[in-house]
Structure formats: C-alpha cells, structure tokens
Amino acid sequence: MIKIAKFGGSSVADAEHFKKIKAIVDADPARRFVVVSACGRRFKGDTKVTDLLYLVSAHVKYHVSCEDLLKDIGQRYFDIADELELTYPIREEFAAFAERASTGGYSTEELVSRGEYFTARLMAEYLGLPFLDASKVIAFHHDGTLSMRRTTELVEEYSQQAGFVMPGFYGATREGQIKLLDRGGGDISGSILAKCLGADLYENWTDVSGFFSADPRIVPEAQPIARVTYEELRELSYMGASVLHEEAVFPVREAGIPLVIKNTNAPQDPGTIISETADEGAAEPIITGVAGKSGFVAINVARDRTKPRIGFMRRALSVFERYNVSVEHMPTGVDRFGAVVQKEDVNDSLYSLVADIQKEVEPLEIEVVEGLALIATVGRNLRGRAGISGHLFGMLGQAGVSVRMISQSCDEINIIIGVDEKDFELAIRTIYRAFSDENGIVKVADLDEPSTIDLGLASLTK
Template identity: 45%
Template sequence: MANKVVKFGGSSLADAAQFRKVAAIIHAEDARRYVVPSAPGKRNSADTKVTDMLYACHELAQKGQEFSQDLNRIHSRYQGIIDDPGLAFSLDDAFARIAADLKQGASRDYAASRGEYLNGMLLANYLGYAFLDAAEVIRFDQNGAFQLDETIALLRQRLSGMDRVVLPGFYGATADGHVRTFSRGGSDVTGSILARAVKADIYENWTDVSGFLIADPRVVNDPKVISTITYEELRELSYMGATVLHEDAIFPVRTAGIPINIRNTNCPDAPGTMIVSDDNDEVSGYTITGIAGKKGFCAINMQKAMMNSELGFCRKVLGVLEDNGVNFEHMPSGIDTMSIIISEADMEGKEQQVLSQIRKAVNPDHIEVEHGIALLAVVGRGMRRTRGTAARIFAALAHARINIKMIDQGSSELNVIVGISESDFAEATRRIYDMFINSVE
C-alpha cells in the first residue's frame, strides 16, 4: 500500500476555508495516511500567527499579568474553524488546561507548542483520523537536543496498528514530559522524521508557494519553479538564504532516500518541486538550478610580503577569530594577500579587538575591513557537465558593470559564490537569471 506523509504549514491551516482545502487534498489520495500540521498562520498581512499570540500570553503570565483576553482570542480562532462545518468537537477543556499551566509557570516552549497541539487535535477530528501527541513520541534530551534514534523507535512502536494519524509538528518532549520545540519552522522537521519512521514513499510538504523558485521573486519578476533539485543543491541554496524548507528537515529523509515534494495548498494541481537524493541525470533544461544570496557581510583584507612562505600564518589569523567567537564564511587568498569574509553580526562590537590581535599575531603590512558585502551563490548540478559556466556568470556581471570582490567555487563544482557590493545585489541576481534562464527560453 502506498504511503505518504503530508505536512501543512501555518498559511495552509490559517482558517476554515484553508481547512477545507487541506481536507480535500488529503482525501483526494488514499496514500496520504500520515498528517503533520503547523499552528494556524496569518489569514492576511495584518494578522498575527497563533504561535506569536501564544508567546504573548506566556510573556504576560511570566509577569503575573492577566492573559485571559489574549488566550480567548486564540480560542476564537479555533472555534471559527470548528463552527464552519458544524463539528461536534470542543477545545474548551484543552484551553482550560493551557490557562492553568501558564499560571503555574509553564515554559516558553510549552506555550509555543500549544498551537500545533490544538491544531493537531482539531484536524484529526476534522479528517476522522487518530491523534498522536508529539510529546509522547518526539524525544529530546535534558539539554534540548533532539534524539533521532529514540524517536524513530518510539514512533514505530506507537504507530503499529494505527492506519491514519495526525501528529502535530514543531515540538516533542524529554523523557520526563517537559515540552521542547524545534526552531521556528520545525514542523518541516517533524514531517521528515515521521516519513523516515513509517518508511514513506514520499514526503509532501504543502505550503503557500508552488515549489522552490530559481530566484527570489522579490528580486526577479515571476521566476521559474525548479522541477527537480537534489538534497545537495537544496542545502547550498538554503544556506544562502532560500527558505522554503527548514534546513534540518533534509537529513532524516535524505539518509533513507525518501524524496520530498514541495506543493502549494492553494494550487494543488501544480506539480511543485521534487527534492531527490540523486539527480539521475535528469536535465531541467537549464545549466543552473537556483540563485540565492545574503547581505550583511564584511571582509578583513590582509597583505604581507612572503605570506605564502610564513609557516602558520593562516592558523594564527583563524585562531584570533576563534578566540573572539567569530565564524568565517570564505577565505580567498593570493601569494601575499588573504581576505576573510565574515558576517557583520559576528563582528559587531569586536572589530577593533580582532584587528589588534591579528596585527599582534602576524604583523601584516596592511590590514583593513571592508563593509557592505553581499554573497551570491549560483548553484546547479548541470554546472559539472557544462563548460564555461563561470565565464557566463562573470560576463553577466561585467556587462552590468558590477565589480566582483571575491570568487569561490566548491570542489564539488556544484556552486560558484561571488562577493559583491550590497548595492549591486538585486541587479546581479537579475543579470545572472537573464543569462541562464531567460536567454534559453
């Protein structure tokens, strides 16, 4: 029997109308047996996510202030979904428990998790599926670290004999019952864990976009959807700021060889993006798979005669960064020069101290910090078998008179990263998109 895990994000479950869409999608395929819901998201741009409303309740409770009005507003959100189809179902007792727990000092993680918990119970009733509390099967240790092997064993044990199940996303608990959460967007991770536990044929991740886009639609007008992407490519793009899927959601299914399908709840007939382990030589028609980037970097530029023959030069410089708790992103170098690309946030309040310690450690002839740098990654498995890809990237930027401050290519030949001025970021993205996508249309 075919077996699918389906996860629905907050925008997919924001109100009664969205619940109807979700139910129709689930019932359209008998294979959609395991469902992971997020908490209700925004119904419109001016709305507030239920998770954020719960955080606000917790903050008031911690201060000993009255929060019943705020909690009642959350109750009303769920009640609207219950009343729409006229369900014979009540969350009154659950809300009474939440109110009591918050008054007794329940943790911030507990408060945040209640959005998924309530939505899970409601969706299970809506669908006629069994409900399984994630706190009983998603296991964290006392330090808040997720325990994959123990979780998989617990899930397989509890799901034995259960055919159709709703498991709320985002949270779990320690062995003694203290609720812990993943980082925001963690319902993606829960879905991935569940897919691995039940050995799903596919993990469908339903959201509000029709797949992974080749470029940021806020920068490029109406970018194409990526039809197929490998886990390796997705990691590269996610690291550089593409955020359709929570990064940690990749690993549980990747090792099991389970594909992920990113789908659009509001456009269910669109095929979306398939995320797979290997490319199987599938050709998308484009050399590149995606373009992604981030602003907010600076470069420490150093120059010293005979740097290349000075034993331990690089180690000493990196030792200074480590001592100051500063990570580096890239480190392009020449014979007598070296640049270190660092997040501006990591350097905040430490710049002069770091420079002083580098001067003391390696005595460079010249050292300076250049601010306002953006990193732009061009990613694609097709680059491995296509000559001249890097030349086309640089030509696109040269024609736009965009100066390249750094070039880095991984040994996998899967990506090329360029450092440019933040002011050139949008134009650089558009020019590269035109070169590789629009020019082959």
C-alpha cells in the same frame, strides 16, 4: 505506499484552509500520516499563533496581563471549530489552558507547543483520523537533543495504525518534559516521521509552488524548479532561498526518501521534487537557481613578508574561533587572505577582533570591507562545462556590476561572488537573465556535449 503530508502554518491558518487540506488528503489514500504546524497568518499584518504564545510567555514572565492575548488565540480556534462544526471541546480545553498559562503554570516550551497541539486536535477530528500527541513519540534527551533511536522505536509502536494526525515542532523527554525543535521545526517533525515509517515520499505543503529559480520579488519572471538535488538545496538554502527548515532534509536524505514542496492553495501544481540525484536522461537546466543575501563583512589580511608564511593563516583564523565567529568564505592569494563573515556575528566585536588579529600575526595590513552581498549561482550542470564563468562575468560587466570576490566549490556546483550591497538585486537579475530566455525559462544544457553550453554565443564553446 506511504506519504507523509506536513502542512505548515499558512496551510492551517483558518477553516477555509482546513477544507483545502481535507480535499488534498482525501484525494490520495497514501496520505494517511499528517503533521501540522500551529495556525499561521490569515492575512497580511496578521500574527502567527506561535508568535502570540511566545508573547504570552513574555507577559507572564514580567507580570503583565495576557488576558487579551489569550482571548485572541482562543478565538482563532473557536472560529475554526464553529465553522467546521467540530465536536472537540475546544472552549473547555482552551479555558483550562488559558487559566494555567496566565498563572505561570507552564514552561515556555510547553506553553508554545500548545499552538500545534490544539491545531492537530481539530485537524484530526476534521480528517477523521486518530490524534497522536508528539510528546508520545518524538523523544528528547534531557539536554534538549533529539533521541532518534528512541523516537524510531516509539513511532514503530504506532505505525500499524491506519494513519494519524500529529502536531509538529515538539516532543518530550522520558520524564514528560516538553521540548521544542528549532523554529520551523514542524518541517523537521515531518521528516523524522517519514524516516521512522520508511515513507515513500515526504510532502511538505506550504503557500508556494516549490522552490523558485530566483526570488520572484527580485526576478518577476523566475520559474519554479522542477527537481533539485539535496546538495543543490543546501547551497540555495544557505544563501536565503528558504522554503523549509534546513534541518528537515537530513532525516529523509539519510533514508533515501524524496521530498516534494507543494502548494496547499494550488495542489495541482507539480511543485519541486528534492532527491539525492536528478532524473538521468531528462532535459537538464544549465543552472538550477540563483540566490543571495546581504549583510557580510570581509576582513582582508596581508602577510608581512618578513614574517614566516607557515602558520600565518591558522593563527589568524584561531582569532575568529575565539570570538565564536564562523568564517563563511575565504578567498586567498600568495600573501593575503580574506575572511568573509556575517555582519551580525561581529556587530559588537569587529574592532576587538581586528586588534587581536593584529596582535596574533603582526600582518602588513588589515582591511575591513563592509556592505557586501554574496550571490550563489547553483547547478549540478556547472560541472566541467566551459564558458559558464566567462558568460556570467561578462554579463555582470555589461550591467556595470563590480565583482568584489569570487569563490567556487571544489565540486563545481556553485559560483559565489561578492558584490556591493547597492548592486545586489541588479546582480541577481543579471545572472538569472544570462541563463534564461525571454520568458524566464532557464536554458537547457546539452547532455550529449558535457564540455559545452549553448548560450547562443559560439565563442563560449570549446
């Protein structure tokens, strides 16, 4: 059995976390392939090594001294090596790196990648595993896009080893030019490795015990989700429930490899298993989770009934395309539609965009509604069940939350509402508590009666 164990920045922050990782890896012989991020925050107010390296790059670009920054970064690694009594010549290696970095000898991408590189070098020695530089196996095209075919071929060359430690976040072109994945790309590196090795499980180790059914900062009683499908994960991640990089799920999903989110600080916790389907026959929650985010704008466009209906919406939407603005949701009526967009996407162009819509379709009216928050109630057990929406909206009404927009996907795994930003947290708490008991445990759906949900309200059943 092969398990890919990827440890995020918070899991490799200092020597104490290195010790926790060793205990985790030693506890299971299947954990032979390890991927690590750069050292993360050690405490509140601390700075990630990756952020410090980006700052070094900016200092070099503007000819500002980065000596103190490099000293701080180096000391992070020296402290780990000293406490764990490692023999890797980190002081000499880092001194050579710092000298070249301070004189502009690296591209930004190569400079930043050294955070993962040095972390992995120390981790490899501490775990007693070979070090494999990601630049040897994670292959990029010259334009910065990943070459999955060539990466698979290169990984297979090393797959016969008993295991290795590989830095995440970067790879290289055929010419040896270092390229970075997106921020959080260490998760993607682990997922790519899992697919290429045909792993049985991809473990993503972080500082939380999986996905929670709601943000614990808003709903203190929210519980970890035991199992979530990739489809549900996509919906929750889009709405801000981010524990791992969104792109990290695609390689393992394509390969049919389950992914589990685990807590480095509490390895005994079961975490959250993410797979293509849920366990058949298992007790299923009514909802999987509630997530949301604020910062949306709705642009509502009403058709002048003297104008043709055909092509009206297409021509209006073409304006958003010209402005490179993604329309997130689009509630519609007979002669009216709303385009919900992220405020940050139209901060500098909102009035020009509205003016161009006016010119393009000559609408009866255009209304701009700012200060919107979107909230998604997500669950595979929402499909075909009577009473869910009625209960949800009834509870929101009792709480005094005005619903400004309603949308549901055609596969019925989510219900999305728009509310005023001032009602954002109240709405999330209300929805979560509408489907959970007094202990915060989400109620279980009756799988034998797919068209009913027992919420303690007989009037909600067919």
